[in-house]
Amino acid sequence: MTEITAKSIDEALRKQLESLDTSVDAREVGTVVQVGDGIARVDGLKGAMAGELLEFIGEGGKTVYGLAQNLEEEEVGAVLLGDVTAIRENDQVRTTGKIMEVPSGKGLLGRVVNPLGMPIDGKGPIKADGYRPVEFKAPGVISRKPVHEPMQTGIIAVDSMIPIGRGQRELIIGDRQTGKTAIAIDAIINQKDNDMICIYVAVGQKASTVAGIMETFEKYGVMDKTIIVAATAADSAPLQYIAPMAGAAMGEYFVYNGEDGKPAGPENLGRHVLITYDDLTKQAVAYRQMSLTLRRPPGREAYPGDIFYLHSRLLERAVKMNEEYGLGSMTALPIIETQAGDVSAYIPTNVISITDGQIYLQTDLFYQGQRPAVDVGISVSRVGGSAQTKAVKSVSGTLRLDLAAYRELKAFTQFGSDLDKSTQDQLNRGARMTELLKQGRYSTLSFEEEAVAVYAGGKGFLDDVPVSDVVRFRNELIEFLRASHADVLKKIHDDAKFTPESEAALNAAIDAFKAQFVA
Numbered sequence: 270m271t272e273i274t275a276k277s278i279d280e281a282l283r284k285q286l287e288s289l290d291t292s293v294d295a296r297e298v299g300t301v302v303q304v305g306d307g308i309a310r311v312d313g314l315k316g317a318m319a320g321e322l323l324e325f326i327g328e329g330g331k332t333v334y335g336l337a338q339n340l341e342e343e344e345v346g347a348v349l350l351g352d353v354t355a356i357r358e359n360d361q362v363r364t365t366g367k368i369m370e371v372p373s374g375k376g377l378l379g380r381v382v383n384p385l386g387m388p389i390d391g392k393g394p395i396k397a398d399g400y401r402p403v404e405f406k407a408p409g410v411i412s413r414k415p416v417h418e419p420m421q422t423g424i425i426a427v428d429s430m431i432p433i434g435r436g437q438r439e440l441i442i443g444d445r446q447t448g449k450t451a452i453a454i455d456a457i458i459n460q461k462d463n464d465m466i467c468i469y470v471a472v473g474q475k476a477s478t479v480a481g482i483m484e485t486f487e488k489y490g491v492m493d494k495t496i497i498v499a500a501t502a503a504d505s506a507p508l509q510y511i512a513p514m515a516g517a518a519m520g521e522y523f524v525y526n527g528e529d530g531k532p533a534g535p536e537n538l539g540r541h542v543l544i545t546y547d548d549l550t551k552q553a554v555a556y557r558q559m560s561l562t563l564r565r566p567p568g569r570e571a572y573p574g575d576i577f578y579l580h581s582r583l584l585e586r587a588v589k590m591n592e593e594y595g596l597g598s599m600t601a602l603p604i605i606e607t608q609a610g611d612v613s614a615y616i617p618t619n620v621i622s623i624t625d626g627q628i629y630l631q632t633d634l635f636y637q638g639q640r641p642a643v644d645v646g647i648s649v650s651r652v653g654g655s656a657q658t659k660a661v662k663s664v665s666g667t668l669r670l671d672l673a674a675y676r677e678l679k680a681f682t683q684f685g686s687d688l689d690k691s692t693q694d695q696l697n698r699g700a701r702m703t704e705l706l707k708q709g710r711y712s713t714l715s716f717e718e719e720a721v722a723v724y725a726g727g728k729g730f731l732d733d734v735p736v737s738d739v740v741r742f743r744n745e746l747i748e749f750l751r752a753s754h755a756d757v758l759k760k761i762h763d764d765a766k767f768t769p770e771s772e773a774a775l776n777a778a779i780d781a782f783k784a785q786f787v788a
């Protein structure tokens with residue numbers, strides 16, 4: 270008989286353990302100590318990670334998911350994402366070992382989903398190609414490329430003076446009811462005939478508004494390449510908080526994967542995505558609500574200290590990848606609502622400093638009938654210039670100057686009526702150029718049409734057209750060119766710039782149009 274020693278016991282146990290071939294489920298289990306206002310305090314989850322998905326087991330085994338937010342010494346503070354009423358004190362909570370993910374893939378195109386990726390459009394289940402984390406570390410500079418391709422919005426005022434490039438983050442900012450959403454929607458509608466995939470994230474809007482937007486997209490034929498992620502005003506604060514990140518995650522699938530669903534690379538090109546966050550003010554308010562109920566210390570305007578980090582983390586995810594990573598891009602158009610034009614409030618200044626430029630919309634202009642109400646004097650695009658099409662760029666320089674001179678002179682000449690001819694000419698030109706920038710909703714133009722419109726103004730073809738007829742002149746001129754001089758438009762489109770030949774042909778065409786235009 271062999272002698273039993275500590276060593277032999279140790280060996281025997283070791284052998285037995287090695288022969289076991291089941292994986293060990295090392296999830297922690299804790300209990301709810303307190304629940305209310307959509308948040309829960311959980312005891313016993315020492316190893317929970319920040320942002321980890323927690324599984325709450327409620328009444329009758331019903332599972333509700335939550336997000337671990339506050340990691341304290343004794344407890345974890347979590348926000349609940351589902352049916353809050355199903356969770357009571359002493360219910361079990363398990364860690365899942367992963368951070369929150371949303372379904373992604375082509376199956377989501379044409380659908381309206383909530384921030385968890387569940388369909389809310391009544392069109393049946395969604396077949397996802399995979400899952401992506403809602404929090405994703407933005408790629409570093411080494412894998413990026415400077416922004417260089419245009420992202421046309423089809424709006425003359427934006428494309429000519431505040432050009433946006435693929436991969437850029439351009440803020441749309443203004444008071445309520447100034448046409449912020451209208452610009453974002455027109456930009457999506459303008460992607461109808463190109464390779465752009467669009468995502469519209471609605472935060473804290475009415476469900477009826479979201480339904481209206483879906484109908485608009487369907488009407489203009491872009492819904493099949495668009496995903497609408499909606500956390501409506503009736504949804505809980507955590508859902509509104511997560512919505513922009515969920516939308517970004519759904520977009521990233523297309524940027525980082527090729528057409529075949531495999532990772533993008535030099536041979537397998539990534540796709541282009543346009544994402545609009547409508548709006549980040551409401552997301553910030555939802556996050557503030559969450560943070561206060563979690564008893565985080567309030568900072569400026571009662572927002573938590575990491576609100577800047579929240580928005581910068583989100584907007585850094587807009588990218589233009591380089592050749593090695595498949596050249597995909599994600600362009601972000603965040604929207605921020607200001608109160609009485611106050612851009613120096615906390616959230617507006619934060620987002621202004623994060624983005625690559627902003628489109629300012631002004632209430633005064635809106636009510637004067639200047640729509641879109643873009644204040645071109647203070648709107649900027651910091652990187653889009655290098656992405657602008659040459660045709661538009663060559664005509665927009667004079668437009669900017671004409672408008673700047675006009676603004677200055679107009680203020681100055683309000684007091685006197687005796688004007689010399691050159692001042693009068695500048696005022697006339699400016700008034701027409703300002704008029705030229707007026708554009709109705711859902712009437713986006715291609716870049717060659719925009720270039721032609723600005724060209725006509727800059728070359729003085731409008732100088733003898735009454736100001737009240739300028740918009741009609743522009744619209745009819747474009748119709749005329751489309752109908753009987755499509756070759757001129759096509760030439761400008763193909764060259765992407767004005768050549769002496771196309772200019773001569775265009776001048777002749779505009780003259781022919783003017784001869785039959787009745788003012």
Ligand SMILES: Nc1ncnc2c1ncn2[C@@H]1O[C@H](COP(=O)(O)OP(=O)(O)OP(=O)(O)O)[C@@H](O)[C@H]1O
Nearest residue numbers: 444445446447448449450451452640641708709710
């Ligand atoms: N270019 C335009 N031409 C005519 N009407 C416009 C134009 N742009 C916007 N509008 C009208 O202005 C109103 C406000 O537009 P929109 O809802 O886009 O503004 P918003 O700033 O997003 O508003 P909210 O503060 O409600 O989010 C709408 O009725 C819209 O139809």
